[in-house]
Amino acid sequence: MPAQIKHLFVLMMENRSFDHLFGFMKTPGYNIEGLDPAALPFNEDSLENKIYASSDARPTGDLAADPNHHFADVTEQLYGVPNPSSGQVPDMSGFVRNYETKSGSAALGANIMKCFDPAGLPVLSTLARQYAICDHWFASIPGPTLPNRLYVHCGTSRGRLDMSPDFYSGFYTVYEELANQGVSSCIYWSDWSGTLSFSGLMAHQNLFYDAYANFAAVCNGDPDNVPAYCFIEPQYNPANNPAGGTLPATDQHPDNDMRDGETLIENVYNAIRQNNDLWHSSALLIVYDEHGGIFDHVSPVKLPSPDNISSIAPPFDFTLSGLRVPAVVISPYIRPDSKICSTVFDHTSVIATALKLFAPAAWPSDKLFARAKVANTFDTILDLNMAPNDAWPNFAAPIYSGIVPQIQAAAAAAAPLSDLQAEALLQARTLNASLPDDFQVQVPVGVDQAAIAGTFVQAVGNAAVAAHQQVKL
Amino acid sequence: MRRISWFLLILLAAATVHAEDWKTTKEACEDARFFRDFQFHNAEECAVDFFTLDPVGPAVGSITTGSQFGGGFHFVDKLTANNTLTVKALYTINSSFLFGGQYQFNFRPPFPIVTGKRQDGHGGQTDTTKGNLFITAAHFDLHTQDFYGLGPNSSLAGHAVYRQHESWFGVQAYTPLVSVGDYFGVLGISGQFKYLYPATDGVNGSSFPSVRAVYGETGAPSSTANPDFIVAGIGFDVRTPTSKPRIWEHHEAQLTYAHYSALGSSEFSFNRLEAFTSISFDLSKSLPKPPPGQSLLKQPDRPWWRNALCMENSRNGCDIGSITSTTLLTTSYTAAGGSVPFYLQPTLGGADFEGVDTLRGLVDYRLRAPNRIVTQIDFDKAVANLGVKGNPIGEYGLYAFFDAGNVSLTPGQLTADGLRTDVGIGASIAIQHRVVIRAYIGFGAGEGSHLNSKTFNTFAPTPQTIGSWIP
Numbered sequence: 001m002p003a004q005i006k007h008l009f010v011l012m013m014e015n016r017s018f019d020h021l022f023g024f025m026k027t028p029g030y031n032i033e034g035l036d037p038a039a040l041p042f043n044e045d046s047l048e049n050k051i052y053a054s055s056d057a058r059p060t061g062d063l064a065a066d067p068n069h070h071f072a073d074v075t076e077q078l079y080g081v082p083n084p085s086s087g088q089v090p091d092m093s094g095f096v097r098n099y100e101t102k103s104g105s106a107a108l109g110a111n112i113m114k115c116f117d118p119a120g121l122p123v124l125s126t127l128a129r130q131y132a133i134c135d136h137w138f139a140s141i142p143g144p145t146l147p148n149r150l151y152v153h154c155g156t157s158r159g160r161l162d163m164s165p166d167f168y169s170g171f172y173t174v175y176e177e178l179a180n181q182g183v184s185s186c187i188y189w190s191d192w193s194g195t196l197s198f199s200g201l202m203a204h205q206n207l208f209y210d211a212y213a214n215f216a217a218v219c220n221g222d223p224d225n226v227p228a229y230c231f232i233e234p235q236y237n238p239a240n241n242p243a244g245g246t247l248p249a250t251d252q253h254p255d256n257d258m259r260d261g262e263t264l265i266e267n268v269y270n271a272i273r274q275n276n277d278l279w280h281s282s283a284l285l286i287v288y289d290e291h292g293g294i295f296d297h298v299s300p301v302k303l304p305s306p307d308n309i310s311s312i313a314p315p316f317d318f319t320l321s322g323l324r325v326p327a328v329v330i331s332p333y334i335r336p337d338s339k340i341c342s343t344v345f346d347h348t349s350v351i352a353t354a355l356k357l358f359a360p361a362a363w364p365s366d367k368l369f370a371r372a373k374v375a376n377t378f379d380t381i382l383d384l385n386m387a388p389n390d391a392w393p394n395f396a397a398p399i400y401s402g403i404v405p406q407i408q409a410a411a412a413a414a415a416p417l418s419d420l421q422a423e424a425l426l427q428a429r430t431l432n433a434s435l436p437d438d439f440q441v442q443v444p445v446g447v448d449q450a451a452i453a454g455t456f457v458q459a460v461g462n463a464a465v466a467a468h469q470q471v472k473l
Numbered sequence: 474m475r476r477i478s479w480f481l482l483i484l485l486a487a488a489t490v491h492a493e494d495w496k497t498t499k500e501a502c503e504d505a506r507f508f509r510d511f512q513f514h515n516a517e518e519c520a521v522d523f524f525t526l527d528p529v530g531p532a533v534g535s536i537t538t539g540s541q542f543g544g545g546f547h548f549v550d551k552l553t554a555n556n557t558l559t560v561k562a563l564y565t566i567n568s569s570f571l572f573g574g575q576y577q578f579n580f581r582p583p584f585p586i587v588t589g590k591r592q593d594g595h596g597g598q599t600d601t602t603k604g605n606l607f608i609t610a611a612h613f614d615l616h617t618q619d620f621y622g623l624g625p626n627s628s629l630a631g632h633a634v635y636r637q638h639e640s641w642f643g644v645q646a647y648t649p650l651v652s653v654g655d656y657f658g659v660l661g662i663s664g665q666f667k668y669l670y671p672a673t674d675g676v677n678g679s680s681f682p683s684v685r686a687v688y689g690e691t692g693a694p695s696s697t698a699n700p701d702f703i704v705a706g707i708g709f710d711v712r713t714p715t716s717k718p719r720i721w722e723h724h725e726a727q728l729t730y731a732h733y734s735a736l737g738s739s740e741f742s743f744n745r746l747e748a749f750t751s752i753s754f755d756l757s758k759s760l761p762k763p764p765p766g767q768s769l770l771k772q773p774d775r776p777w778w779r780n781a782l783c784m785e786n787s788r789n790g791c792d793i794g795s796i797t798s799t800t801l802l803t804t805s806y807t808a809a810g811g812s813v814p815f816y817l818q819p820t821l822g823g824a825d826f827e828g829v830d831t832l833r834g835l836v837d838y839r840l841r842a843p844n845r846i847v848t849q850i851d852f853d854k855a856v857a858n859l860g861v862k863g864n865p866i867g868e869y870g871l872y873a874f875f876d877a878g879n880v881s882l883t884p885g886q887l888t889a890d891g892l893r894t895d896v897g898i899g900a901s902i903a904i905q906h907r908v909v910i911r912a913y914i915g916f917g918a919g920e921g922s923h924l925n926s927k928t929f930n931t932f933a934p935t936p937q938t939i940g941s942w943i944p
Contacts, residue, residue: 176770179768179769179770180768180769180770181766181768182763182764182765182766182767182768182769183769184769184789207769207770213715213716213717214717214720215716216589216598216716216717217717217719217720218720220589225789235601238579238603241602241715243602243661243710243712243713243725244602244647244649244661244663244710244712245579245582245602245603245604245605245647245648245649245661246579246602246603246604246605247601247602247603247715248601248603250601260601263585263599263601264601266599267598267599267601267716270595270596270597270598271598271716273595273596274589274591274595274596392593392595392596438902445530445532445547445549445559445561446547446549446557446559449549449557451579
């Protein structure tokens with residue numbers, strides 16, 4: 001009797017490109033669409049020096065200035081010029097110059113070509129090798145975080161490319177669609193979730209939200225009590241732990257420490273893996289929301305517009321994907337011949353796969369727009385008739401070239417906010433202002449520091465959850 | 474009126490907010506359009522930005538229990554990517570003030586801390602907490618502090634007051650250390666080293682007599698001689714790990730030791746041992762699952778009385794309430810003939826010098842002695858969601874507590890006999906099971922009833938117990 005996938009877990013990390021994390025995993029015996037050491041790609045800097053992709057990325061410190069990744073910047077990264085001509089083919093030539101502008105020097109601009117040696121990411125690279133790596137998973141649009149994350153929740157951004165904090169409200173989500181089919185789902189959030197602006201979810205927050213701190217305990221319990229579709233949000237900001245010490249950001253957004261994200265990935269994997277009944281009925285996807293302005297050598301692909309709504313300024317018709325992002329599918333039922341999967345996916349593939357697995361009668365459906373309706377599903381990587389692969393991976397200690405300062409791993413609690421953190425803060429402040437008076441959260445001193453901003457946005461999230469509970473007076 | 478009160482709240486909040494630069498502030502205030510097409514949210518942004526101009530902004534709040542409310546300024550700046558310098562000054566309505574600076578950085582703990590491994594050695598959850606270090610230099614001046622005499626037999630009639638001012642320089646560090654088992658969680662270690670320069674005086678204009686006049690050195694040790702102190706301490710704590718093995722239970726235990734060395738007056742040197750434990754249980758039960766295929770969004774709402782008994786939660790269940798038990802034990806040890814300065818002795822009654830609830834049926838600082846014990850049981854129960862005109866805004870809670878405690882002049886006298894007890898009831902507002910506002914009345918301690926309220930700034934950065942603004 002074939003196994004059944006009853007639970008799909010999705011862990012969406014932040015802002016790393018495929019080549020940046022996985023490019024140097026390519027070997028003659030592991031032929032992913034990565035970087036060939038004999039023919040490494042390069043970008044030219046402003047002095048026309050060739051800056052080649054290299055495998056010396058450090059866990060933190062290389063990208064202290066958050067690389068640009070708004071639509072206009074991604075356009076320059078793809079074409080090498082800010083205003084490409086009609087029909088111009090992306091040659092992925094503008095990363096270094098774009099980052100020179102942001103970082104302020106040619107030397108720092110070269111850091112955008114740095115990629116990780118697989119030994120520097122022992123958890124992620126081990127999981128990728130042991131299970132399935134997707135080397136053609138693309139971000140949904142060539143732009144920043146919020147609209148890309150909208151695609152994984154809603155299948156569209158309704159023509160939006162920006163990071164305005166107000167535009168999540170009013171969207172219909174995969175969680176509501178699943179609930180309407182009688183299927184449970186949950187967003188496990190740490191310090192913040194952009195989905196807290198979804199009015200449809202917040203109206204039934206009891207059904208859709210739980211704290212990530214409870215995730216391991218939930219997985220350790222009866223699998224029947226684990227929701228079918230679980231979306232996991234990393235910690236976006238460092239925050240002080242009430243019991244002492246500091247909780248680091250785990251989202252791997254530059255320049256947050258990659259090792260903290262590795263710990264999160266390992267914890268999520270272990271939580272599922274430790275419960276055999278849960279493990280034998282689950283699949284876990286680890287995917288990144290967008291490339292974050294970091295080099296990748298593969299051009300975006302054409303995808304259907306979800307709703308034929310175009311952006312006017314800047315002009316964009318939503319038929320081009322974003323850049324490749326790392327994606328790993330983990331399950332005991334990975335087909336041996338699918339450990340390297342080159343099928344084209346984008347974030348709407350998550351919606352399509354969840355509906356296909358748990359609400360087949362409602363799939364394919366255009367309720368979450370045209371792109372999700374036709375998106376490739378990654379359940380095809382699984383063979384539910386095979387004997388489950390229960391081997392435990394061995395995660396080695398990370399190894400890095402160069403010097404990683406001792407204090408550099410300190411979660412940068414006092415570091416300036418990245419663009420994402422700043423937007424999350426803005427979003428939180430806007431949401432906070434919309435809450436009833438009695439539940440607005442006092443903005444703390446030093447809210448432009450990551451640790452304090454993290455505490456604040458989490459507090460606003462908590463307040464929003466409480467404030468949107470259904471009234472039963 | 475509602476908007477005016479909100480605006481005042483925003484102004485107060487603004488004073489604690491960090492800051493925007495002048496350009497941003499100007500843009501926000503232009504957007505606010507105070508005199509035409511008024512936009513309240515923009516006005517709030519304008520106020521926040523204006524009152525928090527970068528890098529210096531206003532600050533509001535109290536200094537400690539009894540210091541009353543005040544305002545001042547703060548300055549926050551990043552020295553490097555991992556280091557922050559904060560400067561703060563407050564002046565309160567009873568003429569108390571505080572100013573000082575603090576430097577902070579965080580670091581990775583020495584070893585990975587893994588809990589919950591399987592018997593075959595696989596898996597587990599890695600605790601993600603990092604260590605941190607604070608260096609603080611500050612000075613405060615508390616204009617009027619209350620004193621009722623030392624020991625368990627002091628009386629309200631002995632009310633006297635004193636002014637306490639103190640400078641200090643200190644270093645505090647904390648790091649998680651190791652897993653001590655899947656149940657107990659994470660063992661951490663902290664250390665402190667600080668120099669105190671304390672002093673006490675009389676209070677001008679008070680209707681109560683001064684401590685020095687009424688009690689003198691005999692009844693209030695060190696009320697005339699105020700030596701400097703060097704303090705060195707170490708502490709251990711065990712806490713529930715960040716990835717909790719269980720949903721329904723949380724705990725923490727701390728044990729700290731500190732040596733207070735009085736410079737030039739060795740009779741005031743002493744050692745302090747303090748233990749703190751807290752354990753809480755969330756009581757809940759499962760609810761029936763809806764029939765297969767039925768939309769989860771169309772479940773009938775539970776009636777209010779069912780929710781009052783058991784509030785729905787996000788795990789197909791409902792919460793009955795939570796029980797929290799805490800115990801705080803403080804003991805002090807001196808050489809023969811020595812004594813602990815009265816202003817460094819722990820207190821019982823209301824909240825203590827660090828803002829910790831003690832015997833809530835007594836007034837603040839009511840009992841004071843070198844040794845104290847207080848144990849408390851709190852029961853919080855959510856009974857209803859809040860709503861205004863159909864607009865959901867949160868959760869009401871009922872609250873009940875029992876406190877028992879006492880103080881003693883020597884550690885050996887700190888026994889169960891003669892414990893003062895009180896009980897109390899109150900109401901609370903909670904956000905995600907975290908109480909943020911609580912008002913209560915405590916009684917039964919033999920001195921009438923005492924109405925008190927407390928706001929829990931759940932969202933502020935963690936108060937630091939050592940090297941903090943108040944040592």
